[in-house]
Amino acid sequence: VTARDVAELAQCSAPTVSLVVNGKSAGRVNPVLERRIWDAIEQLNYRVSPTASALASGLRSTIGFVSPDVTNPFFSLVLEGLLATLSDRLALHMIAPIAGNDYDQATIRQALAGDFAALVLASPGRRILDGPPPDCPVIILDAGGSQQGYPSIDLDVEGAARELAQHLVAFGHRRVAYVGVDRDKASLHLRRDALQFHLAEHGAQFVVPDLSCDSMSIGAAESAVSGAYQAWADAGVTAVVCGDDLLAYGTLRAFAHLGVDVPGEISVVGFDNLPYSELVRPNLTTVDLSARELGVRTADMIQALLRGEDVPETTTLPATVVVRESTGPAPAGQENGGG
Amino acid sequence: VTARDVAELAQCSAPTVSLVVNGKSAGRVNPVLERRIWDAIEQLNYRVSPTASALASGLRSTIGFVSPDVTNPFFSLVLEGLLATLSDRLALHMIAPIAGNDYDQATIRQALAGDFAALVLASPGRRILDGPPPDCPVIILDAGGSQQGYPSIDLDVEGAARELAQHLVAFGHRRVAYVGVDRDKASLHLRRDALQFHLAEHGAQFVVPDLSCDSMSIGAAESAVSGAYQAWADAGVTAVVCGDDLLAYGTLRAFAHLGVDVPGEISVVGFDNLPYSELVRPNLTTVDLSARELGVRTADMIQALLRGEDVPETTTLPATVVVRESTGPAPAGQENGGG
DNA sequence: ATGAAAGCGCTAACAG
DNA sequence: CTGTTAGCGCTTTCAT
Numbered sequence: 001v002t003a004r005d006v007a008e009l010a011q012c013s014a015p016t017v018s019l020v021v022n023g024k025s026a027g028r029v030n031p032v033l034e035r036r037i038w039d040a041i042e043q044l045n046y047r048v049s050p051t052a053s054a055l056a057s058g059l060r061s062t063i064g065f066v067s068p069d070v071t072n073p074f075f076s077l078v079l080e081g082l083l084a085t086l087s088d089r090l091a092l093h094m095i096a097p098i099a100g101n102d103y104d105q106a107t108i109r110q111a112l113a114g115d116f117a118a119l120v121l122a123s124p125g126r127r128i129l130d131g132p133p134p135d136c137p138v139i140i141l142d143a144g145g146s147q148q149g150y151p152s153i154d155l156d157v158e159g160a161a162r163e164l165a166q167h168l169v170a171f172g173h174r175r176v177a178y179v180g181v182d183r184d185k186a187s188l189h190l191r192r193d194a195l196q197f198h199l200a201e202h203g204a205q206f207v208v209p210d211l212s213c214d215s216m217s218i219g220a221a222e223s224a225v226s227g228a229y230q231a232w233a234d235a236g237v238t239a240v241v242c243g244d245d246l247l248a249y250g251t252l253r254a255f256a257h258l259g260v261d262v263p264g265e266i267s268v269v270g271f272d273n274l275p276y277s278e279l280v281r282p283n284l285t286t287v288d289l290s291a292r293e294l295g296v297r298t299a300d301m302i303q304a305l306l307r308g309e310d311v312p313e314t315t316t317l318p319a320t321v322v323v324r325e326s327t328g329p330a331p332a333g334q335e336n337g338g339g
Numbered sequence: 340v341t342a343r344d345v346a347e348l349a350q351c352s353a354p355t356v357s358l359v360v361n362g363k364s365a366g367r368v369n370p371v372l373e374r375r376i377w378d379a380i381e382q383l384n385y386r387v388s389p390t391a392s393a394l395a396s397g398l399r400s401t402i403g404f405v406s407p408d409v410t411n412p413f414f415s416l417v418l419e420g421l422l423a424t425l426s427d428r429l430a431l432h433m434i435a436p437i438a439g440n441d442y443d444q445a446t447i448r449q450a451l452a453g454d455f456a457a458l459v460l461a462s463p464g465r466r467i468l469d470g471p472p473p474d475c476p477v478i479i480l481d482a483g484g485s486q487q488g489y490p491s492i493d494l495d496v497e498g499a500a501r502e503l504a505q506h507l508v509a510f511g512h513r514r515v516a517y518v519g520v521d522r523d524k525a526s527l528h529l530r531r532d533a534l535q536f537h538l539a540e541h542g543a544q545f546v547v548p549d550l551s552c553d554s555m556s557i558g559a560a561e562s563a564v565s566g567a568y569q570a571w572a573d574a575g576v577t578a579v580v581c582g583d584d585l586l587a588y589g590t591l592r593a594f595a596h597l598g599v600d601v602p603g604e605i606s607v608v609g610f611d612n613l614p615y616s617e618l619v620r621p622n623l624t625t626v627d628l629s630a631r632e633l634g635v636r637t638a639d640m641i642q643a644l645l646r647g648e649d650v651p652e653t654t655t656l657p658a659t660v661v662v663r664e665s666t667g668p669a670p671a672g673q674e675n676g677g678g
Numbered sequence: 679a680t681g682a683a684a685g686c687g688c689t690a691a692c693a694g
Numbered sequence: 695c696t697g698t699t700a701g702c703g704c705t706t707t708c709a710t
Contacts, residue, residue: 002703013681018705030679045471047452051399052703054390055686062432071419071614076410083409083435091453092433093401096422113386114430132384218614249618275410275557279588281620341687352697357689369695391687394702 001044009040017041021048050091060117060136062091063302067122068103070096072216072246073274074291075122078141081295082120087303090117105130118302121150125184137305139298142289144190146313151305153297153315157187158194160287160319164241164269165198167285167321171328173239173267175207177232179221179251180243182212188243191271191287195241207235213247221250222257229258238266239327245270245277248284252326256281267327283324290317340383348379356380360387399456399475401430402641406461407442409435411555411585412613413630414461417480420634421459426642429456444469457641460489464523476644478637481628483529485652490644492636492654496526497533499626499658503580503608504537506624506660510667512578512606514546516571518560518590519582521551527582530610530626534580546574552586560589561596568597577605578666584609584616587623591665595620606666622663629656 003017010017012033019025020037029037040046054060065082067075083092095111097103103124111119112134119134123142128150140152168176176199180188192210199205211228213220221242232240242248248270255262262268262282270277273288294317301311342356349356351372358364359376368376379385393399404421406414422431434450436442442463450458451473458473462481467489479491507515515538519527531549538544550567552559560581571579581587587609594601601607601621609616612627633656640650 003705004703014703015682015705016680018703019680022705028679033679047454049394049703050452050454051390051394052686053705055388055394055688055702056704056706058686058705060390065433069419070422071412071415073410073412073415076412076415079433080408080410080435083433084437088437088449094404094418094422094431094433096419098423098427110427113389115386115389218618249615253618276588276615276618279557279592279615279620280618342689343687353687354689354698355696357687358696361689367695372696388687391702392689394686394704395688395690397689397702 001046003046003048005044006037006040006046009044010036012037018048021046060115061089062093062114062116064093064095064111064114064116064119065122066095066103066107066111066120066124068097068124069216070094072244073276074244074272074289077274077291078122078295078298081292081297082299083295085296085299090302117306120298120302123185123187126186127184137302139301139305141294141298142187144186147186149313151301151311151313151315153294153301153317155289155294155319156316157191157287157319160321161191161194162198163321164287165195165202165204167323167327168199168239168241168267168269169202169204171239171267174204175236175238176204177208177211177228177235177237177240178206178243179211179213179225179240179247181216181220181247182214183216185216185243191243207237208232213250216244216246218246218250218253221247222254223250225251225254226258229254229260232266239269240266241269241271243271245272245274245284245286248286248326249276249280252280252282252284263326263328269327273322277322278324282326285324285327286322288320288322290319293317340385342385342387344383345376345379345385348383349375351376357387360385399454400428401432401453401455403432403434403450403453403455403458404461405434405442405446405450405459405463407436407463408555409433411583412615413583413611413628416613416630417461417634417637420631420636421638422634424635424638429641456645459637459641462524462526465525466523476641478640478644480633480637481526483525486525488652490640490650490652490654492633492640492656494628494633494658495655496530496626496658499660500530500533501537502660503626504534504541504543506662506666507538507578507580507606507608508541508543510578510606513543514575514577515543516547516550516567516574516576516579517545517582518550518552518564518579518586520555520559520586521553522555524555524582530582546576547571552589555583555585557585557589557592560586561593562589564590564593565597568593568599571605578608579605580608580610582610584611584613584623584625587625587665588615588619591619591621591623602665602667608666612661616661617663621665624663624666625661627659627661629658632656 003014006017007014097107118137138150146152213224270286273286277284342353345356346353436446457476477489485491552563609625612625616623
């Protein structure tokens with residue numbers, strides 16, 4: 001059922017139908033005709049073809065969202081904020097790497113082929129776009145700052161790292177281990193480096209090589225940590241910081257199996273503050289990355305961009321430490337987010 | 340940059356370019372011309388416009404996925420399986436209700452307006468489609484069987500309920516409570532009813548009215564359970580079964596705050612077996628709903644449907660009980676999934 | 679206030 | 695093998 005069918009029934013022409021369905025009838029089409037048209041639309045159950053509409057108008061109405069891992073709650077939360085804030089007129093096309101193993105150039109290239117109104121890249125690696133520039137706005141999320149001139153929205157990892165370093169040092173930790181992933185995740189590197197810097201200010205440091213997990217998953221961290229623990233113990237590590245809550249969950253599991261007492265023998269910290277971090281045993285101390293807000297702000301930025309407005313090259317959202325039992329009871333005067 | 344630009348550069352006509360880029364050049368276009376065309380394509384960085392292509396060919400290439408809640412790991416897992424299995428040619432549009440509160444007719448109507456190659460409805464309510472029938476295949480997931488003639492993929496809740504009832508009764512439970520949500524979720528009702536039936540076989544039963552949470556979330560369950568516990572205790576409830584793991588997490592939290600010992604004073608069971616269920620305290624006994632597999636099978640079914648093949652009206656996937664510490668140590672000979 | 683004409687970029691059906 | 699002709703369904707001038 002096409003616009004012409006409607007036009008025929010309503011005894012007018014297709015362009016008039018177009019005006020009406022697009023709400024552009026203000027003072028341009030006779031109210032009684034408009035009525036007839038709406039009636040015909042309902043009667044025939046007419047819906048405009050988004051495809052044809054997009055082609056004719058040159059207006060794209062779908063935004064591409066590239067997620068490294070749709071099962072990671074962090075990205076789910078970002079997605080939720082995005083979806084909740086995006087105008088109804090904008091559809092969202094999900095793009096995820098085939099293997100579930102984070103995404104590479106190929107994934108991005110695929111995304112670029114999709115002719116989107118805008119493209120959102122969540123937690124990309126370092127080298128983002130190799131080929132010719134895309135013909136739509138690109139927004140980068142959680143990449144540790146703008147890259148290649150694309151506007152980005154980031155978390156204040158720097159500030160959180162300072163806060164976290166203080167917290168750890170206040171508990172007497174001086175010898176720390178870091179758990180990250182094998183991939184070239186800009187965001188994870190930044191977390192590590194910022195933390196290293198602020199630990200150093202207090203005479204603390206990473207005393208073992210970073211542990212690189214195959215993937216950002218509970219299982220990967222569990223097996224990696226199981227293998228690394230002896231070396232950590234030998235090096236006198238008393239706290240381990242994980243680049244992501246999922247890695248921290250795996251770390252907690254590994255310790256549980258190894259019979260290592262947390263936080264008695266070693267403290268564990270994660271980045272993200274997923275909804276499950278206060279449910280795991282022991283409750284995980286984390287850096288809250290306000291994932292949902294990240295999605296909300298992304299949607300706002302997209303709409304601004306599509307209106308042709310300028311947006312700041314880098315937007316930074318606050319990130320704060322949420323202290324829970326995995327780093328021991330909070331010292332007097334310290335905020336405790338475990339409630 | 341259009342196909343005509345390429346044609347011009349390669350000194351041929353647009354349709355020939357079309358043949359080449361679509362891999363339909365076998366024996367229909369001169370290899371040397373094809374070379375020139377590919378060169379031109381690369382040189383101009385030409386990409387076919389999916390929009391124009393779809394319009395001209397009448398082939399739709401995006402499938403719509405309606406999720407009640409993108410932050411619920413169950414649906415994330417379904418999505419992951421779906422994305423991983425779907426052909427590269429098929430894009431996926433995410434549709435979620437605005438409020439984050441499950442979806443209604445309006446959400447579905449919006450989905451119908453999207454002209455998709457296929458539509459997937461995950462865990463819908465009872466009345467699914469009111470208006471005129473959609474013009475694309477619709478697949479229903481986790482709805483407790485086919486509805487309105489749409490093919491469905493479901494979990495063997497019936498079998499799992501039997502298994503679960505046996506497990507609970509073997510531990511001496513006779514007086515049980517059920518936690519669900521306010522919404523008309525077909526799937527949750529089925530879980531409840533099947534369990535009730537099999538509990539009755541063993542002389543056990545629900546001894547209090549079902550607890551209805553506002554939403555399928557940890558927080559909603561936590562507050563609902565907090566308010567209901569006294570009545571449960573008065574009624575002698577010794578086990579509570581939650582329609583979803585998230586509800587179970589909230590239940591565990593409520594009990595933790597109330598100082599109720601699990602499973603000492605009361606046992607808790609959830610449906611879903613999310614990845615976090617063996618991390619929470621205490622490890623949650625659940626019914627494994629093989630969410631990812633649900634997504635995989637959905638993708639398979641979509642592709643079959645698009646090939647014009649017939650599919651069974653109802654496909655049922657296995658669901659099994661995973662016993663963990665929230666229902667106490669497993670009795671001798673009972674499988675223990677807590678490892 | 680409305681219709682006629684043109685065209686978005688591509689593909690299918692034919693003609694050569 | 696290749697080019698020409700149409701047309702997908704809609705929107706946008708531009709007449710009237």
